[in-house]
Amino acid sequence: MSIMNLSFKSGEDLFQFILLGVLLLFTVILFFVVMNIFMLLKKLSIGGNGSTVVQAADKGGFWKGLTDAVPVSKEETVMLDHNYDGIRELDNHLPPWWLGLFYGTIIFAVYYLLDYHVFHWSPSQAQEYEIAMTDAKKEVEAYQAKLGESLDEKSVTLATDPKALEAGKTIFTEKCAACHGAAGEGTVGPNLTDEYWLHGGTINDLFATIKNGVPEKGMISWKATLKPNEIQNVASYILGLQGTNPANPKAPQGVKAGGDATAATTDSTAAAK
Amino acid sequence: MRLLTKPLMSSDHSESSGSLEGFYYDNQIVKAFIIVTVIFGVVGMLVGLTAALQLFWPAANMELPFTTFGRIRPLHTNAIIFAFVGNGMFAGVYYSSQRLLKTPMLSPILSWIHFWGWQLIIAAAALSLPLGMTTGKEYAELEWPIDIAITLIWVVFAINFIGAILKRRERHMYVALWFYISCIVTVAMLHIVNSLELPVSATKSYSIYAGVQDALVQWWYGHNAVAFFLTTPILGLMYYFLPKAANRPVYSYKLSIIHFWSLIFIYIWAGPHHLLYTSLPDWAQSLGTVFSVMLIAPSWGGMLNGLLTLRGAWDRVRENPVLKFFVVAVTCYGMSTFEGPMLSLKNVNAISHYTDWTIAHVHIGGLGWNGFITFGMFYYLVPKMWKTTLYSEKLANIHFWLGTLGIIFYALPLYWGGFTQSLMWKEFTPDGFLAYPNFLETVTQIIPMYMSRAFGGTLYLVGTLIMIYNLIKTAASGEFQAYEYDEAPALTKKAVVGGGWHAVLERKPILFTVLALVAVLIGGIIEFVPTWLVKSNVPTIASVKPYTPLELQGRDIYIREGCYNCHSQMIRPFRSETERYGEYSKSGEFVYDHPFQWGSRRTGPDLHRVGGKYPDSWHYNHMMDPSSMSPGSIMPSYPWLFESDFDKTLIPGKIKAMKTLGVPYEDGFEDTAVAEMEKQAEGISKGLADGNIKVDKNKEIVALIAYLQRLGTDIKNEPTAMK
Numbered sequence: 001m002s003i004m005n006l007s008f009k010s011g012e013d014l015f016q017f018i019l020l021g022v023l024l025l026f027t028v029i030l031f032f033v034v035m036n037i038f039m040l041l042k043k044l045s046i047g048g049n050g051s052t053v054v055q056a057a058d059k060g061g062f063w064k065g066l067t068d069a070v071p072v073s074k075e076e077t078v079m080l081d082h083n084y085d086g087i088r089e090l091d092n093h094l095p096p097w098w099l100g101l102f103y104g105t106i107i108f109a110v111y112y113l114l115d116y117h118v119f120h121w122s123p124s125q126a127q128e129y130e131i132a133m134t135d136a137k138k139e140v141e142a143y144q145a146k147l148g149e150s151l152d153e154k155s156v157t158l159a160t161d162p163k164a165l166e167a168g169k170t171i172f173t174e175k176c177a178a179c180h181g182a183a184g185e186g187t188v189g190p191n192l193t194d195e196y197w198l199h200g201g202t203i204n205d206l207f208a209t210i211k212n213g214v215p216e217k218g219m220i221s222w223k224a225t226l227k228p229n230e231i232q233n234v235a236s237y238i239l240g241l242q243g244t245n246p247a248n249p250k251a252p253q254g255v256k257a258g259g260d261a262t263a264a265t266t267d268s269t270a271a272a273k
Numbered sequence: 274m275r276l277l278t279k280p281l282m283s284s285d286h287s288e289s290s291g292s293l294e295g296f297y298y299d300n301q302i303v304k305a306f307i308i309v310t311v312i313f314g315v316v317g318m319l320v321g322l323t324a325a326l327q328l329f330w331p332a333a334n335m336e337l338p339f340t341t342f343g344r345i346r347p348l349h350t351n352a353i354i355f356a357f358v359g360n361g362m363f364a365g366v367y368y369s370s371q372r373l374l375k376t377p378m379l380s381p382i383l384s385w386i387h388f389w390g391w392q393l394i395i396a397a398a399a400l401s402l403p404l405g406m407t408t409g410k411e412y413a414e415l416e417w418p419i420d421i422a423i424t425l426i427w428v429v430f431a432i433n434f435i436g437a438i439l440k441r442r443e444r445h446m447y448v449a450l451w452f453y454i455s456c457i458v459t460v461a462m463l464h465i466v467n468s469l470e471l472p473v474s475a476t477k478s479y480s481i482y483a484g485v486q487d488a489l490v491q492w493w494y495g496h497n498a499v500a501f502f503l504t505t506p507i508l509g510l511m512y513y514f515l516p517k518a519a520n521r522p523v524y525s526y527k528l529s530i531i532h533f534w535s536l537i538f539i540y541i542w543a544g545p546h547h548l549l550y551t552s553l554p555d556w557a558q559s560l561g562t563v564f565s566v567m568l569i570a571p572s573w574g575g576m577l578n579g580l581l582t583l584r585g586a587w588d589r590v591r592e593n594p595v596l597k598f599f600v601v602a603v604t605c606y607g608m609s610t611f612e613g614p615m616l617s618l619k620n621v622n623a624i625s626h627y628t629d630w631t632i633a634h635v636h637i638g639g640l641g642w643n644g645f646i647t648f649g650m651f652y653y654l655v656p657k658m659w660k661t662t663l664y665s666e667k668l669a670n671i672h673f674w675l676g677t678l679g680i681i682f683y684a685l686p687l688y689w690g691g692f693t694q695s696l697m698w699k700e701f702t703p704d705g706f707l708a709y710p711n712f713l714e715t716v717t718q719i720i721p722m723y724m725s726r727a728f729g730g731t732l733y734l735v736g737t738l739i740m741i742y743n744l745i746k747t748a749a750s751g752e753f754q755a756y757e758y759d760e761a762p763a764l765t766k767k768a769v770v771g772g773g774w775h776a777v778l779e780r781k782p783i784l785f786t787v788l789a790l791v792a793v794l795i796g797g798i799i800e801f802v803p804t805w806l807v808k809s810n811v812p813t814i815a816s817v818k819p820y821t822p823l824e825l826q827g828r829d830i831y832i833r834e835g836c837y838n839c840h841s842q843m844i845r846p847f848r849s850e851t852e853r854y855g856e857y858s859k860s861g862e863f864v865y866d867h868p869f870q871w872g873s874r875r876t877g878p879d880l881h882r883v884g885g886k887y888p889d890s891w892h893y894n895h896m897m898d899p900s901s902m903s904p905g906s907i908m909p910s911y912p913w914l915f916e917s918d919f920d921k922t923l924i925p926g927k928i929k930a931m932k933t934l935g936v937p938y939e940d941g942f943e944d945t946a947v948a949e950m951e952k953q954a955e956g957i958s959k960g961l962a963d964g965n966i967k968v969d970k971n972k973e974i975v976a977l978i979a980y981l982q983r984l985g986t987d988i989k990n991e992p993t994a995m996k
Contacts, residue, residue, distance in 0.1 A: 019615075019621060020624075020688070020692050023612065023615065023688070024685070024688060024689075026608070026611070027608065027637075027681075027684065027685065027688075030604055030607075030608055031677070031681065033604075034600060034601060034604060037587065037590070037600075067581065069524075069581065069584070072584050072585040075522070075585075079522060080526055082445070082447075082526070084373050084443065084445075084447035085369075085372040085373055085375075085447075085513075085517075086517070087447065087513070087516045087517060087522070087523065088516075088522035088523070089522055089523045089525075089526040089529075090522045090523065090524055090525060090526070091525065091526050091527060092524055092525035092527070092528070092581075093525070093527070094525065094527055094528055094531060095528075095577060098528075098570060098573060098574065098577060099570075101569060101570045101573070102535075102567075102570035102571070105566050105567045105569055105570060105614075106567055108563070108566055108567075109563035109564070109566060109567050112559065112562065112563050112566075113559055113560075113563060116555065116559050117555075117556055117559060124555050125550055125555060125558075125846050126846060128846070129846035129847065129848075129851075129857065132847070132848050133848055133851075136701070136705065136848050139703075139705075140703075140704060140705035143703045143704055143705075144704065147704070174904070178891075178894070178901065178902050179888075179890075179891070187964070187965070188888060188890040188891070188894075188964045188965075215885055215886075217888075218887070218888025218889075218890070218891070220886060220887060224706070224707060224710055224852055224853065225707075225710040225711065226710075227702070227704065227706055
């Protein structure tokens with residue numbers, strides 16, 4: 001994935017992207033300005049002495065208007081009698097644009113505080129969160145309505161398409177093998193290749209277990225990580241592991257598929273003596 | 274405004290009536306500070322480079338606890354701030370103050386106590402941080418005995434400096450000195466207030482503040498360490514060395530006055546911008562935002578006064594390496610002080626916070642502003658103090674371009690990387706899922722950026738080495754002037770009148786210092802007092818209980834290993850964060866956290882609600898080898914946690930200390946704490962044994978697992994807090 005594939009879903013996203021662009025541009029421009037100054041100076045100094053530069057700096061009405069500065073050639077008129085180890089000081093005016101910026105930020109500050117804390121025009125951060133969650137819920141519902149019925153533990157069916165099972169295998173290797181073993185033989189988590197199940201062995205049960213997890217036993221919830229069709233794929237792949245008899249199997253735990261509860265111990269804690 | 278700053282055209286500089294006195298400036302102390310600056314600069318940069326390498330090549334920690342990211346990142350920041358910039362700043366302050374005041378410092382003995390004391394503090398930091406002795410508060414990691422030493426040495430510096438002001442032969446204080454004064458008083462205040470901690474042993478203490486209060490104090494300190502250690506004294510250096518090197522008058526005295534006072538008054542308020550969208554009360558966050566925005570103009574006042582002083586000297590900028598470094602330094606200062614306020618806006622901060630954007634931002638300031646001012650200053654000072662000319666202008670130019678390119682190669686990729694990662698964290702699919710649910714995906718995406726940043730850092734370091742060679746050659750070609758003779762008329766007692774109101778202040782150093790202190794006290798007081806006293810700012814949550822002794826010990830291991838350098842414990846109220854991590858963090862959850870561990874960068878995922886998310890065995894395997902649970906992870910392994918036993922001897926003392934700080938453990942709990950601890954450890958090791966993991970119940974990993982499994986879980990027992 002590259003940043004170029006990111007889609008802008010709202011104007012705000014776009015605004016933020018532009019803002020970053022401006023900041024980056026600003027960085028680049030500043031370095032170019034510095035380099036440019038050096039180049040310019042090279043040209044100016046062909047004249048050979050500093051006075052050319054001084055004259056050049058005195059020109060330019062735009063710059064002067066912006067800074068309200070006394071030109072270098074007349075600076076003696078604003079020279080203070082300060083002399084600190086040879087450092088003199090001029091008494092130029094505050095640059096008008098700078099002063100304007102300062103006043104502007106102060107006005108912004110007052111407005112901001114009034115907005116958030118007196119008139120409450122803008123939402124507090126807790127309200128902002130509520131709004132975002134409500135909006136998101138609506139968006140997702142609208143999307144699902146458009147898509148038709150959604151895939152969940154009630155509607156799920158066993159996938160048989162080899163592509164789906166292959167995808168399921170990839171997910172299994174990435175996410176499940178760490179606890180259930182590369183072949184489903186069970187390590188931290190239970191063995192998935194025997195016919196005993198702690199939380200049910202139908203495709204619907206597996207879907208629910210993967211989706212919601214069993215936090216008290218260490219099985220985490222995957223609903224934020226795996227999409228419904230991905231859960232379907234991996235659950236179908238796991239059911240395909242039945243009876244594969246991998247090496248180093250973990251002892252059976254839970255209830256035998258079909259309801260025969262007598263054959264195995266009932267719980268993982270009981271299983272380990 | 275114009276009235277206030279009535280230019281002083283009166284006669285105060287020519288009123289000399291005292292007899293001419295001769296005296297010597299002490300260059301030896303300056304030389305000593307220059308030498309340690311370059312040494313610690315190289316060390317600090319090398320440590321930084323090691324840390325940068327580990328971000329794409331975790332094995333660069335050599336599998337040792339002492340060189341692992343969580344411990345050397347604080348070493349890098351402390352070395353650069355206090356050893357490199359600090360020593361460089363002292364060199365410049367000692368050189369310029371003597372000349373601006375027309376007197377040597379108060380006492381050479383104090384100068385040398387300051388020098389050696391500071392170096393010993395640095396040595397203590399260089400030893401204690403890799404050993405894992407840390408308070409767990411960013412840029413204030415040093416433990417309490419070192420904190421006390423810092424305070425004492427700082428007082429020595431202050432006496433030496435203010436003493437010199439009092440015996441000066443210059444009636445008025447120049448603007449550089451104003452900035453030095455603000456640095457001295459404010460750093461003392463920040464350091465003392467933020468370092469208030471309760472010791473439990475010679476190498477371990479707990480912050481007296483907890484949770485939200487601790488976060489507020491810490492970032493008031495952290496932000497203003499940048500302001501008053503890395504900015505105001507450096508502005509002072511700029512005001513001395515830039516006009517000296519350019520041989521031009523300072524552009525505007527009026528601008529100096531306005532931007533000085535507004536800068537120090539406003540800066541102190543801005544700390545909460547590090548805590549936007551956290552559990553800090555909204556009003557405090559807003560103060561942080563608005564004062565940050567109001568900082569643009571005062572900061573740019575310094576940049577303008579620097580750049581406009583160069584009017585009429587631009588021809589010399591082309592040839593003079595000193596001025597070249599200064600121009601880029603001041604430009605970088607302007608850049609980062611524009612960016613800072615932008616990052617303080619809520620909607621920008623929502624993207625930038627916890628990403629490398631912040632890291633890029635501080636390095637524009639660190640490498641560009643602090644580094645380049647220091648380099649420029651040294652290129653000016655060494656030829657002067659050794660009465661010679663620079664050995665090679667060409668090498669200085671090479672250094673200049675390597676440094677500039679280094680900054681670009683460092684910062685641009687991190688801007689890009691930070692922004693990319695943040696957007697990936699936030700992206701949802703149309704059906705309502707996180708587009709990148711696996712945090713690691715967002716990390717591996719930006720690894721090329723980490724490589725480029727390490728390359729940029731290397732360029733910068735090579736440039737620094739070239740400078741050192743150049744300076745040594747320069748010194749060898751000249752003769753060191755240990756003492757420099759000067760003379761000036763003594764100040765007379767006679768009352769001086771006239772000048773603007775500020776000129777009056779400039780000849781009353783004590784009043785000036787007091788006013789500067791008042792200016793920096795106001796913001797802190799207004800932000801702290803309500804947060805401490807008004808109960809509604811931190812609503813209590815009944816189900817939040819103190820840590821068990823084992824969890825407390827595990828927390829201390831978490832702090833020791835510097836986990837907070839890569840993991841936050843603060844879930845912001847964003848859909849993308851509650852979806853990924855769980856319910857957003859509430860202020861009431863942190864009331865027993867001495868110190869808080871909210872963190873500032875998510876190199877790895879947030880951990881505030883990691884408790885109960887994975888089984889113990891997952892944590893066990895993950896800490897042993899992170900890539901076993903998350904293939905491709907850049908987190909280092911922590912094998913030493915599986916070898917050492919956790920400490921039990923300090924636990925009664927720790928419980929007692931926590932009780933002193935207000936954590937409601939039952940009476941006499943300290944006596945049963947060890948037994949309690951062993952019981953809980955036994956339970957965890959038994960549980961692990963069920964998963965075929967054999968672990969001695971006394972190992973540190975057990976305590977750490979206990980802490981991790983507790984994190985963020987208390988709120989789940991609260992019926993009202995969870996919807």
